Amino acid sequence: MLLAHEPDGFDQLRVPTPDDPLRILFSGCLAGQPCGVDGTDYGLGAVLRDWVSLPTVRMFTFCPEDFALGTPRTMPDIHGGDGRAVLAGRARVLDEHGTDLTEKMLAGAAAMLAHARRHAVEVCVLTDSSAACGTQVISDGCRLVAVRKHQRGLGVAAALLHEHGYPVVAQRDFRSIGRLHRLVDPTFVPAPGLLDHHEHDWCRAYFGEAGTR
Numbered sequence: 095m096l097l098a099h100e101p102d103g104f105d106q107l108r109v110p111t112p113d114d115p116l117r118i119l120f121s122g123c124l125a126g127q128p129c130g131v132d133g134t135d136y137g138l139g140a141v142l143r144d145w146v147s148l149p150t151v152r153m154f155t156f157c158p159e160d161f162a163l164g165t166p167r168t169m170p171d172i173h174g175g176d177g178r179a180v181l182a183g184r185a186r187v188l189d190e191h192g193t194d195l196t197e198k199m200l201a202g203a204a205a206m207l208a209h210a211r212r213h214a215v216e217v218c219v220l221t222d223s224s225a226a227c228g229t230q231v232i233s234d235g236c237r238l239v240a241v242r243k244h245q246r247g248l249g250v251a252a253a254l255l256h257e258h259g260y261p262v263v264a265q266r267d268f269r270s271i272g273r274l275h276r277l278v279d280p281t282f283v284p285a286p287g288l289l290d291h292h293e294h295d296w297c298r299a300y301f302g303e304a305g306t307r
């Protein structure tokens with residue numbers, strides 16, 4: 095389930111303890127791994143640092159693109175739909191040179207799903223915008239163009255995790271991330287007025303009211 099759009103999903107997450115921490119799968123770059131296309135963590139490594147090291151969190155990490163394509167690599171983006179369409183064979187993943195990366199992206203997604211299963215992951219926190227890990231907004235075709243287009247949807251790995259019942263949330267779904275933080279630390283009080291990404295002014299302006307789903 096997409097926690098930002100189906101917040102009732104939080105009720106299905108158990109309250110963790112230090113003896114039995116919540117098993118969370120993070121996109122590798124969110125954990126500070128230099129697995130981005132350019133060999134950096136995109137500056138994301140510090141984003142969640144204040145709560146992921148709590149004893150009530152057991153962190154697992156994975157980068158499906160690094161697994162399948164290596165790092166550094168060319169830029170994969172989905173053409174003709176989102177990750178769900180790729181899984182259904184209706185869309186393809188191409189890099190900026192037009193090289194078809196679809197099969198490798200599917201292999202990376204399958205490896206990420208296997209990782210989640212192996213560790214009995216309970217929820218996934220994933221980097222939005224990625225053709226693999228996105229859960230809210232991803233590029234509509236190649237992003238390395240003069241005027242980048244966006245689409246609402248999931249990346250390939252996120253779509254496969256979602257299809258197999260894993261709750262997924264983007265790192266920039268600030269309201270949902272606050273709820274998750276509070277789940278692992280009941281003393282934490284999220285700031286008022288936090289928004290999930292689809293509620294953000296940019297999304298509303300770009301996609302119109304449909305952006306709120």
Ligand code: SF4
Pocket residue numbers: 121122123124129130131156157158159160221224226227
């Ligand atoms: S594929 Fe996912 S984990 Fe890897 S760099 Fe992209 S967003 Fe991060």
